[in-house]
Amino acid sequence: MNCSIGNWKHTVLYLTLIVSLLYFIESLISHKLHINYNKIRLKRSPNLPLRFRDDGTFKILQVADMHFGMGMITRCRDVLDSEFEYCSDLNTTRFLRRMIESERPDLIAFTGDNIFGSSTTDAAESLLEAIGPAIEYGIPWAAVLGNHDHESTLNRLELMTFLSLMDFSVSQINPLVEDETKGDTMRLIDGFGNYRVRVYGAPGSVLANSTVFDLFFFDSGDREIVQGKRTYGWIKESQLRWFQDTSIQGHSQRIHVNPPALAFFHIPILEVRELWYTPFIGQFQEGVACSIVQSGVLQTFVSMGNVKAAFMGHDHVNDFCGTLKGVWFCYGGGFGYHAYGRPNWHRRARVIEAKLGKGRDTWEGIKLIKTWKRLDDEYLSKIDEQVLWETSDSFLK
Template identity: 50%
Template sequence: MADNKTKTSVFDFFLLSVSLVGLCFAPVPASAQGRKLSFGLNGQFKILQVADMHYANGKSTWCSDVSLIQYWFSCSDLNTIAFMSRVIAAEKPDLIVFTGDNIFGSDVKDAVKSMDAAFAPAIASKIPWVAVLGNHDQESTLSRQELMIYIVMLPNTLSQVNPPEAFHIDGFGNYNLEIHGVAESSLQEKSLLNLYFLDSGDHSSVPSIKGYDWIKTSQQLWYNQTSKRLQREYNEEPNPQQGTAPGLAYFHIPLPEFKNFDTKNATTGVRQEATGSATKNSGFFTTLVARGDVKSVFVGHDHINDFCGELKGVNLCYGGGIGYHAYGKAGWERRARVVVADLNKNGTGSWGDVKSIRTWKRLDDEHLSVIDAQVLWTNSPSRSSVSRL
């Protein structure tokens, strides 16, 4: 394996090449070319959300907001890695999604080295994974564009810098993934579940608007066009389906609409801090409602909120913080969110379209406890409901 100095030199040369040709996106990495995600033979597709690792420099980076016992036992970034590895082994997801603040840029000495370590459990698992950026990732030695360019070169990732068809789109890390029907089934060439990943930015660049950034008009236009294309393909021959395949959206900074919920009126989970959304409402929630395909939005950013609440048919869900260097709450375990889509069985006994979407959370305790099992959406007129696994 090349040493870090050699790796950085190669990376610098790659960045120079990209800038010379004026690209704002990078090609899909070789490891992802031709790779198609599909529902398993059990009719399920499982996603693990990893929110707010805030990884810095490994063993030398101390934990924040933990019990005295944890602190005495030399709690560090390595605890984050150990928890993530345990969850991956227990859940065996089909896809791992990192929803930003993957590294804590202001404390990072070498962004490349920190990202390598932060994503190492996902890479080692050989499970496909993707990432978007938060508001802290770029605070070290690499810009947001440079971070995404590096991420797409890592093993087993399906991340993209930006969609090839969108030349004028804000941010870096806007792309979608299609989850096809079970192999050898009549729907194996159909996308039955659509995943949207967006760059929610870091801080406002508009002098008159303070606070966090937001999802811009160009990104909403790309989502709208992509959703319409996927709907057309869903309804095309052979084996046309009716309506629209359900979708899920992943990004870092919560929408202002998350403010509608507290611990009492959320479906599951708790609110323990204010929603750190942009002060400007860019209307993305309205765009999602108008299209109707996205059933749930998953974000990070506010580490000690982990609720889901439903508004106008869209579930707004926090991942809950996983990182030990990130701020947290002593006695409130770090956690990760799992989402599972289940398929219907048709009259012939083969797998059909999506029947339901469920979620739960895993805690970093002795038993990797499962909490807050919930049905987010069902392919029926009934509404979301809390249920046991």
């Protein structure tokens, strides 16, 4: 009898020890096993479709080459000695906030090298910080990749996936095509970040539910080997076929011409080098770093006729606009303080504004597209304002 009682006590003690041990382990790892519903939330989407304002304008802020690293601990490059000690990525953030508050853009276009991959140990965290002001102000934004974004912890597909899922983003991984058997599927196309953003007419106008402005975003790649030579990437034939197909699809029957379009990508095309020998507006201070491959971009833009201007980054101390066969090619100018630049040469941003034409009693299609730049100086100085495209034609049938 005493032996049975002793065995029973030992069993109880043993079970108590096991339960206590399991409880201790569960308390250590429960946060990894249980879903924390408080942290699950949906992406905050912008009001879509994008459209012109009541005053007939639509404004885009181009941000080129932020080269964001890890915030406060990432130092500036190519600034005055007197500025260096207190200069970091936070200066880039401050500049972006100033531009948003000054210009109140309807869309921000980040044209690549948004982060400097080799200067961050967490690409996603750096992107959240870099693009943070756009999200903070609730402004729709779109992004493409440059040749440095992927040099950290995310590859190009992962980067565009992450960018497309961030708050207020209208970025896409790649265009979708309708398939009757499979539903929407992603088109097979070179690169990641090729997509179209439509802008509708002003509220209450006859074109309020029609596309009056097209914005095309392209992945210009990073580095490639061509005939044994290392060169920069370029926009490929599959991307240009998609652009051609998309340009002629889905426009309102009320418009008798393709709406004007703009293009955004990071690496300039080869022909931009020819602008050195032509009149241009702005500063041409370094060689055009581009692919040795003739991409066919210019020929395609000219043949389609809808792209009035293309906006690039990559070469930070170039900020000029010049025309090639009737199409403007414009640099944004270096925006970020961790990107290379020149001491005493202010970081800068480009603004593009489109204006609708006024009919007898309604806003019509786009009549004017112009651009200017602002410097990150004391006054956010406005420079090099110019008209890129203007028409006197009527847009309605």
